[in-house]
Amino acid sequence: MGLGGVVAGVSHARWSTERVIALAPDAASAKAGRAQAAPVRWSGAGASAAAVWGYCQGSGKKPYQTCIELAGPAYRCSCPSRKFPCKHALGLLLRWAGGELPEEPEPDFVAAWLAERADKAERTEQRRESTGPRDPEAAAKRAERRADRVGAGATELREWLLDQIRAGLAGLERGGAEELRRVAARMVDAQAPGLAAGLRRAAGMVGRGRDWPSRVLAELSLLYLLAEAGSRLGELPHALGETVRTRLGFSTETARVLSSGERVADTWLVGGVIDEEREQLVTRRTWLFGQRSGRVALVLAFAPPGQPLSSVLPAGHVLPAELAFHPSALPLRALVADHGPPVPATRPDGDTIPVALAAHSRAMAADPWLDRWPVLLSGLRPAQHRGDLVLSDVDGQVLPLVPGFDPWRLLAVSAGAMVTLAGEWGAAGLRPLLCWDGDRAVRL
Amino acid sequence: MTAWEDLVGVALLGTRRRAPDLGALPPAVRELAGERADPADALLTAGALLTAYRRAGWQPEGAAETLPVAETDHRPYLPDAARERLARLLTASRPELLAEWLGVVAARGLRVPPERLPALAESARAKPALRGPVALVAGPAGRWLAGLNPEWRFLTAAAPEPGTGADDWRFGSPAQRRSWLAVALVADPEGARAAFLGSWESEPAEVRATVLELLGEHLRAEDEPFLEAALGDRAASVRQLASALLARVPGSALGRRMAERLRPLIHVREDVLEVEVPDGDTRWLRQVVAATPPEFWAEFGTPAELVRLSVRGAPASVLREGWTVVAVRHRDARWAKALFDADPGRADAGTLIQVLAPPERAKVLARLIRQARPEAVARLVVDLPAPWPPEVGTVLLDWLAGREDTRAVAHAAVTIARTVPPECLGHPLATTAPEPGSAPWRRALAETLNFRREMYEELA
Numbered sequence: 001m002g003l004g005g006v007v008a009g010v011s012h013a014r015w016s017t018e019r020v021i022a023l024a025p026d027a028a029s030a031k032a033g034r035a036q037a038a039p040v041r042w043s044g045a046g047a048s049a050a051a052v053w054g055y056c057q058g059s060g061k062k063p064y065q066t067c068i069e070l071a072g073p074a075y076r077c078s079c080p081s082r083k084f085p086c087k088h089a090l091g092l093l094l095r096w097a098g099g100e101l102p103e104e105p106e107p108d109f110v111a112a113w114l115a116e117r118a119d120k121a122e123r124t125e126q127r128r129e130s131t132g133p134r135d136p137e138a139a140a141k142r143a144e145r146r147a148d149r150v151g152a153g154a155t156e157l158r159e160w161l162l163d164q165i166r167a168g169l170a171g172l173e174r175g176g177a178e179e180l181r182r183v184a185a186r187m188v189d190a191q192a193p194g195l196a197a198g199l200r201r202a203a204g205m206v207g208r209g210r211d212w213p214s215r216v217l218a219e220l221s222l223l224y225l226l227a228e229a230g231s232r233l234g235e236l237p238h239a240l241g242e243t244v245r246t247r248l249g250f251s252t253e254t255a256r257v258l259s260s261g262e263r264v265a266d267t268w269l270v271g272g273v274i275d276e277e278r279e280q281l282v283t284r285r286t287w288l289f290g291q292r293s294g295r296v297a298l299v300l301a302f303a304p305p306g307q308p309l310s311s312v313l314p315a316g317h318v319l320p321a322e323l324a325f326h327p328s329a330l331p332l333r334a335l336v337a338d339h340g341p342p343v344p345a346t347r348p349d350g351d352t353i354p355v356a357l358a359a360h361s362r363a364m365a366a367d368p369w370l371d372r373w374p375v376l377l378s379g380l381r382p383a384q385h386r387g388d389l390v391l392s393d394v395d396g397q398v399l400p401l402v403p404g405f406d407p408w409r410l411l412a413v414s415a416g417a418m419v420t421l422a423g424e425w426g427a428a429g430l431r432p433l434l435c436w437d438g439d440r441a442v443r444l
Numbered sequence: 445m446t447a448w449e450d451l452v453g454v455a456l457l458g459t460r461r462r463a464p465d466l467g468a469l470p471p472a473v474r475e476l477a478g479e480r481a482d483p484a485d486a487l488l489t490a491g492a493l494l495t496a497y498r499r500a501g502w503q504p505e506g507a508a509e510t511l512p513v514a515e516t517d518h519r520p521y522l523p524d525a526a527r528e529r530l531a532r533l534l535t536a537s538r539p540e541l542l543a544e545w546l547g548v549v550a551a552r553g554l555r556v557p558p559e560r561l562p563a564l565a566e567s568a569r570a571k572p573a574l575r576g577p578v579a580l581v582a583g584p585a586g587r588w589l590a591g592l593n594p595e596w597r598f599l600t601a602a603a604p605e606p607g608t609g610a611d612d613w614r615f616g617s618p619a620q621r622r623s624w625l626a627v628a629l630v631a632d633p634e635g636a637r638a639a640f641l642g643s644w645e646s647e648p649a650e651v652r653a654t655v656l657e658l659l660g661e662h663l664r665a666e667d668e669p670f671l672e673a674a675l676g677d678r679a680a681s682v683r684q685l686a687s688a689l690l691a692r693v694p695g696s697a698l699g700r701r702m703a704e705r706l707r708p709l710i711h712v713r714e715d716v717l718e719v720e721v722p723d724g725d726t727r728w729l730r731q732v733v734a735a736t737p738p739e740f741w742a743e744f745g746t747p748a749e750l751v752r753l754s755v756r757g758a759p760a761s762v763l764r765e766g767w768t769v770v771a772v773r774h775r776d777a778r779w780a781k782a783l784f785d786a787d788p789g790r791a792d793a794g795t796l797i798q799v800l801a802p803p804e805r806a807k808v809l810a811r812l813i814r815q816a817r818p819e820a821v822a823r824l825v826v827d828l829p830a831p832w833p834p835e836v837g838t839v840l841l842d843w844l845a846g847r848e849d850t851r852a853v854a855h856a857a858v859t860i861a862r863t864v865p866p867e868c869l870g871h872p873l874a875t876t877a878p879e880p881g882s883a884p885w886r887r888a889l890a891e892t893l894n895f896r897r898e899m900y901e902e903l904a
């Protein structure tokens with residue numbers, strides 16, 4: 001697939017307002033930040049190549065000092081808010097994005113903070129260089145112990161699943177969800193969070209909708225396959241073994257991915273950013289499409305609710321970046337090793353439905369547990385099919401939308417005509433994340 | 445039954461009761477699952493393989509019915525800064541600013557980013573006053589969306605289709621009926637009258653009152669018999685409205701009747717206005733004076749002369765109250781000015797002042813607020829009907845600039861901030877930031893004025 005985006009080489013070119021708003025930790029902050037963007041609230045503000053700062057008149061006599069280091073970005077504000085970034089930082093960035101702030105030399109309080117940050121970064125770097133792995137022998141022992149526990153957990157889960165199938169899944173309808181959650185807790189104890197997550201998903205399906213047995217069987221049988229693969233990790237080919245380990249919930253150290261993961265440098269389109277909150281943790285999925293390589297990538301970020309998530313990859317932008325892929329039979333998850341400035345993406349040429357589905361099949365062949373796959377599609381129109389709103393290509397082929405997707409923004413952009421969009425494809429259907437109105441990317 | 449449904453059936457029942465039939469599985473799946481001796485093992489293995497097989501090999505169904513395509517919208521898009529302002533307006537809970545913004549965007553013939561239309565439609569659903577402006581700005585895409593979402597039907601209101609709209613009167617919601625009638629009274633006066641007369645008897649009182657209010661903007665001499673009949677309406681509110689409207693119908697019989705009753709009771713002798721009040725009923729006198737057309741008084745003198753006469757036989761205030769109603773109903777600037785000159789500090793200044801021509805209005809206002817207490821000005825400002833002429837806006841902003849912090853001033857500032865016309869937004873209050881530590885009302889005033897100024901600048 002070829003993308004129409006252009007990358008400019010200016011460092012910290014002014015951000016778009018959409019990009020600023022995407023930094024807000026929650027909707028309330030975005031709203032408050034917008035209100036804070038009124039010039040009369042600021043008694044002075046400016047910007048340099050490295051930072052943006054201002055003095056905001058709050059309710060007290062003394063104005064708040066707000067500054068943002070653009071590279072991070074990192075925020076500092078003398079207000080008492082515990083949100084990052086606070087509404088003052090957001091409002092100030094919005095003014096900057098709107099071209100309202102003059103270029104000025106940094107005032108002392110900003111220069112001092114920037115110097116302090118640079119200093120700290122250097123010290124951290126030094127520390128990292130001077131200390132290698134602390135005790136490789138103990139680490140190896142810990143890893144071995146964990147592998148044993150996961151293996152035991154996987155074996156236990158297989159037996160439990162076999163028992164369920166012998167007795168019949170119909171029995172789950174009464175109290176089955178609690179039973180599944182109880183077994184999930186056992187898997188957490190066995191340090192196999194991937195198995196626990198699958199069981200909790202199944203628990204959420206039991207008794208919901210007429211086709212719950214079909215969905216529960218699909219979930220549990222894939223889990224059975226994973227548990228089986230997990231109990232004979234040593235026999236699997238290396239790449240598949242890595243995939244299975246990841247699905248079981250083993251994490252791969254960042255340092256290892258950066259040092260030995262496959263590197264792909266390309267111009268990447270950020271085709272969608274979606275945050276999901278579960279159990280006091282917000283997970284941000286960012287889907288990337290390589291402009292020249294045709295590769296796709298998934299960058300994950302985690303934070304407690306209300307805390308900032310990585311924002312170097314704003315949706316609807318393209319940026320030059322080098323990614324380091326996690327080892328896997330299906331290299332998809334990646335880290336951003338190095339990146340340039342993002343610029344708004346013009347409308348790319350997306351795939352047709354058959355081409356996108358073929359790529360999905362190939363991906364599933366490598367990783368049968370794949371639950372979401374990025375697609376970039378062109379030439380889709382909203383349509384009706386069996387009473388549901390769907391997307392259809394010129395041949396009348398239908399892609400269903402995931403249940404619960406709010407279609408109105410997408411519908412308004414399309415107004416019945418063809419659209420180009422990026423989204424996640426999964427067993428439940430397509431979840432559009434981004435579409436284009438002419439050459440302007442619109443988050444959905 | 446497909447192979448998958450069969451597997452699900454066996455899984456539900458349990459492999460102790462029934463063994464899975466592997467024969468129906470795709471060959472590759474059958475081969476791998478067949479190696480498992482334990483039926484439960486075979487079933488779960490087949491289930492996993494078949495699930496991956498089904499997901500990877502998923503084929504789209506065909507023959508969807510595509511939706512119609514909306515008409516092309518040829519209007520240019522908003523400038524970038526205005527696009528961001530719309531985002532702010534949609535989260536700001538300031539419907540009056542949003543309404544103003546929409547009005548300007550519609551007047552400039554600009555198009556909003558389509559992805560904002562659902563949020564705009566939702567705002568308008570909650571606030572009926574926004575429906576007209578949103579419908580206008582939403583354009584063809586809005587009408588297209590309304591076709592898919594019945595809750596946004598009002599988005600089609602911008603382009604009423606002649607001939608089909610009468611259904612809105614018969615079957616529409618109160619808001620739809622109201623907007624239909626307002627449009628129809630201009631576009632098709634005969635049809636509009638026929639529509640509301642057809643259901644008059646069965647309408648509830650508030651609908652009858654609404655009809656009269658709307659009709660009041662488009663009165664014609666032929667409406668008199670209908671209004672005469674409404675004088676006998678069941679509801680007092682409808683009777684009052686009908687009587688007020690009747691007095692305004694050009695050459696109305698009611699006006700003539702009242703003039704005839706008043707004529708023998710009024711005499712002017714040597715700077716004294718003598719009034720005979722039958723049975724001393726001053727309430728009756730006030731009503732008769734209020735319902736008598738202003739031309740009646742010509743033979744006794746100009747309004748300016750008449751208000752200055754001393755009055756005998758009735759309290760002067762009764763006549764003045766009657767004249768005030770006459771001035772407002774007939775929009776008679778001469779009477780209004782005379783009444784103001786006679787009593788600048790009147791409590792009903794807000795309603796009377798609208799009758800004056802704009803420059804006169806500003807002059808009267810300037811004089812008024814120099815003399816009046818801030819509480820009185822605050823009340824006046826709320827009553828002053830919008831739109832304000834620029835002269836009026838400037839007078840009020842100047843007044844605010846020189847005020848101390850009191851509750852009445854803060855209260856007036858809220859209305860003034862959002863009502864002064866755009867021509868006034870070059871005022872120093874709208875271009876400079878307030879001193880640090882200023883009272884909250886001053887900061888809010890500066891913020892609203894600045895916001896509006898920028899809004900107009902972006903859309904210029």
